[in-house]
Amino acid sequence: MDAALIAATFIIAGFVKGVIGLGLPTIAMGLLGSLMPPSQAAALLVIPSIVTNLWQMAGGPGLGPLLRRLWPMLAGIVAGSWLGAGLLTGANTGAAMAGLGLALLAYAAVGLLPWKLPRVPPRREGWAGALVGAATGLVTAATGVFVIPAVPFLGALGLSRDELVQALGLSFTVSTLALALSLGAEGVFSAQLAWGSAAAVLPALAGMGLGNALRRRVSAEVFRRWFFLGLLALGAQLLARGLG
Template identity: 50%
Template sequence: MVDFASLLVVTSTFLLAGSVKGVIGLGLPTVSLALLTVAMDLPTAMALLLIPSFVTNLWQSMVGGNARAILVRLWPFLAMATITVWLGAAALTRVNLSLLTALLGSLLIIYAVVNLAGIKIFVPSRHEYWAGPLIGSANGVLTGMTGSFVVPGVMFLQAIGLPRNMLIQAMGMLFTVSTVALAAALQQANFLTVQYGAMSAAAVLPALAGMVLGQRIRERLSEKMFRSVFFISLLLLGAYIMVNALQKL
């Protein structure tokens, strides 16, 4: 039986996460995972983000008209980012969850600092053939361990110089295949239940409502300012998650 407090946490989390995605075009899995981890254990948070993440990112992965070009160029990266998720997920039953939660916090901090500092990484096209599978593998393992899809995968997609529309679509494709792989890995590890599935499905509506709200906010708010607030908040939240988790070790 789902208690009202848990339902309120999940609904408000995905409303906020959807709003962030509506404003800046990304952040739903990252924000929802970070906030849910404050209120519940890591595997539960990972399970709850699956359906909203899949629905919103599947749409993003199909819009833009660049799917064929992205697949031709990035299939080794995407394939390894998918295949290796189960390797990382194996840690959920073998490693202290507080340690994995601390790892999630550190990834959020890295992601926030890189964006706030405006750090630009460039990967020449001649190195994509080996860097793509290597970074994809690292991203898959970290996705399985923490539920976070962004480090270092999004950094790689930014580093290879994709045009903005292609970059957004490629991120949607990465998040979609990562979500599917994570769902399979969590199911294999017996972390998915009917209750979590129902709550995750119920979170789709607030996530979509948040995206609509965020798109309206974007029309009245400086995206640059919002991104700064977003990454500062993510930095603080990541630090809180990491410190809180390390205290439980």
């Protein structure tokens, strides 16, 4: 795999994250998943995802209260990833590619549709979070994408903007660590891919810096719309290739 192409992928993915606050793993998986087995693409995104999401998580108003509130969802993510271990690394790469395409299509549809999930009542956050976390963990283990259904659920908790950004960083960090453990247990996260993943950190951070600069000059909502339209096309292409 061409190192320049991997670097360009993470610059683009970091740029998107810099503008709208999320999307680095999704973009990286979508682009790299069309060029290599999805399990290898997932291994490459591990370290850039951890670094950028720790940065995002550390900049919020208060990590302790969020951990106490979201721990059932986070535990569910770990459990779901463990239950789904091996789905992404199996011999049927076509099925993994089709699953990745479906995950991108679902995420794009959620982002483009005008409706939002109703507010989750506080008394239901615990068990609902555990179920959402388990589903997110299974999707992560099968596709390397960890935004569905975690992102819509977090958006329905009534968090402030800063709390939501920090909660996303927390959720994505746990999902990435769970994915790394799953890939490591299956022997996919090799030393060579680990070095490649580490080398992708700088392009990802450079892209984030560019995206942060652009965020002040363009409408984030317009950019989000084009982002989700692009994911829609990418997801459809991966689905067709996986089923073909």
